[in-house]
Amino acid sequence: MADRGNISLARFAGFDVWLGEDGRLIFGEGVIAPEPSARRLEDLSQVLLYPGEPGPDPLYLMYRDTGLVSDRRAMEDAGLRYDITVIYPGKIGSEYVKTLGHYHPKAPGHPWTYPEIYQVLHGRAHFLMQRGGEVSGQVEDFVVADFSEGDILLIPPFYGHVTVNPGDVPLVLANWIARDFQSVYEPIKLRKGLAFYDVEYKGQSIFMPNDSYGEHPKPRLAKPRDYPEIGLRQGESMYKAWQRGADLSFLVKPSRQESLWAELGVPPGD
Numbered sequence: 665m666a667d668r669g670n671i672s673l674a675r676f677a678g679f680d681v682w683l684g685e686d687g688r689l690i691f692g693e694g695v696i697a698p699e700p701s702a703r704r705l706e707d708l709s710q711v712l713l714y715p716g717e718p719g720p721d722p723l724y725l726m727y728r729d730t731g732l733v734s735d736r737r738a739m740e741d742a743g744l745r746y747d748i749t750v751i752y753p754g755k756i757g758s759e760y761v762k763t764l765g766h767y768h769p770k771a772p773g774h775p776w777t778y779p780e781i782y783q784v785l786h787g788r789a790h791f792l793m794q795r796g797g798e799v800s801g802q803v804e805d806f807v808v809a810d811f812s813e814g815d816i817l818l819i820p821p822f823y824g825h826v827t828v829n830p831g832d833v834p835l836v837l838a839n840w841i842a843r844d845f846q847s848v849y850e851p852i853k854l855r856k857g858l859a860f861y862d863v864e865y866k867g868q869s870i871f872m873p874n875d876s877y878g879e880h881p882k883p884r885l886a887k888p889r890d891y892p893e894i895g896l897r898q899g900e901s902m903y904k905a906w907q908r909g910a911d912l913s914f915l916v917k918p919s920r921q922e923s924l925w926a927e928l929g930v931p932p933g934d
């Protein structure tokens with residue numbers, strides 16, 4: 665496990681887990697070791713700028729529902745799930761490897777969709793988020809977060825999101841999320857991705873508008889920030905923060921952070 669060539673992710677993951685030389689995760693003792701599900705190149709054909717071009721295959725692996733065995737009960741009782749995703753480096757044509765992308769559904773009894781929190785465990789991430797656009801193709805806000813190891817990102821309600829690996833090493837991410845909902849993939853598939861594609865041009869990442877959308881607000885850059893409201897600080901493991909009592913119940917009941925959504929400029933839905 666702690667062999668040469670395996671990269672320890674424990675500092676931010678919050679428990680023993682390594683990125684193996686073969687690009688798969690190795691879980692330590694006392695850690696739930698889920699089988700990964702793979703997203704293949706063909707699974708993303710509808711959302712790529714250059715479908716049919718070669719690229720890494722699979723593009724990424726999702727290890728859903730991990731954590732310490734001793735924490736399992738508490739996670740289930742809280743209605744929370746902790747997942748780890750490995751996104752391989754590379755490009756499909758000039759577009760960087762990315763996730764399929766989705767929106768979240770509304771939490772029953774709340775005027776908000778489920779939020780989510782990510783932390784980068786290894787590598788570099790571009791998180792792309794957009795509000796609006798599901799029905800009409802009119803995107804109200806487009807946000808890019810260029811984050812690295814230890815950085816934490818809150819995905820507020822209503823933001824569809826895609827994660828891109830613009831680097832040359834595997835990107836490993838963790839997320840906390842409500843256990844019991846199904847992501848909504850169709851609107852992003854129908855519009856062939858988000859409102860912008862993250863592509864390499866002369867060795868740099870640039871954002872190319874997707875013609876399937878009627879409007880393209882200028883991408884806004886999000887900087888890493890602390891979230892004292894939910895007990896999370898940049899550079900500290902969000903798994904350990906939860907173990908120490910950070911209140912993540914808003915992931916299940918988003919109305920609990922109404923003032924945070926207002927601060928972030930997110931209005932409630934119907």
Ligand SMILES: [Fe+2]
Nearest residue numbers: 766768780825
């Ligand atoms: Fe999500």
